[in-house]
């Protein structure tokens with residue numbers, strides 16, 4: 001079998017001495033869509049930034065397209081960076097440039113192509129995301145969903161082998177969000193692009209994923225195919241009671257349920273820290289009475 005396009009081993013990262021990633025291991029194979037899920041602050045964006053070489057980890061190995069990103073020099077990083085695209089939460093467009101100019105920028109920077117050829121490339125990319133008609137508009141003149149799509153067109157400018165998405169459908173209406181999902185599916189099926197998608201939207205996750213990874217407090221709790229997560233999501237309450245804590249936690253996340261290991265832990269942990277006592281001595285309901 002071909003070597004994974006992303007291979008992560010024993011990855012550790014801390015900010016100001018506070019651990020954020022604590023021994024992360026996983027692989028992404030060529031052509032698949034990997035969805036990364038996890039609570040807010042669990043370290044998903046940090047993980048993406050480490051993979052693309054924006055940060056260095058304290059420990060561990062990140063192989064991206066065959067290059068060890070943790071020790072790569074500038075030149076190697078620059079070469080690898082031309083082989084993947086990133087769609088950030090905001091779209092991150094340049095406000096002083098039209099959409100067409102935004103998409104053209106990476107092509108101007110990284111290739112020697114003639115202006116006419118670049119124009120054609122830009123038109124193809126804008127057409128792909130349904131924005132050809134808005135080519136001459138500025139970011140301030142378009143909606144949030146259009147910005148996301150324009151950001152995607154720019155991420156596609158250099159025909160990347162891998163696309164990283166950080167919350168591609170956050171803040172979008174359901175139809176626009178479904179269109180983004182469709183685009184991700186099309187890119188995978190038609191162009192063979194490998195996708196790594198961080199998302200909180202479960203409908204979207206189950207639509208696009210080949211495999212899914214559940215991330216919690218800096219660790220991967222599970223990396224399995226979509227069917228595994230789907231079966232877990234549909235498990236009944238009675239059956240779930242005998243499951244190990246990790247599985248119950250993932251199930252709560254997938255179902256967006258208000259009660260379960262995630263919320264129990266959150267309430268006790270926060271209160272224990274505030275009172276500076278052992279977590280185990282606290283036995284309180286999740287909503288504390290304010291009057292006796």
Ligand SMILES: Nc1ncnc2c1ncn2[C@@H]1O[C@H](COP(=O)(O)OP(=O)(O)OP(=O)(O)O)[C@@H](O)[C@H]1O
Pocket residue numbers: 015016020038039040041042043044045046047
């Ligand atoms: N550059 C940084 N400097 C210091 N702390 C950081 C930095 N980037 C992230 N953190 C911290 O690392 C933790 C993980 O943040 P991260 O942005 O990776 O979470 P996330 O899983 O993407 O959350 P969300 O779903 O809210 O986007 C947070 O506690 C955050 O405050």
Ligand SMILES: [Mg+2]
Pocket residue numbers: 044045046166
């Ligand atoms: Mg994030």
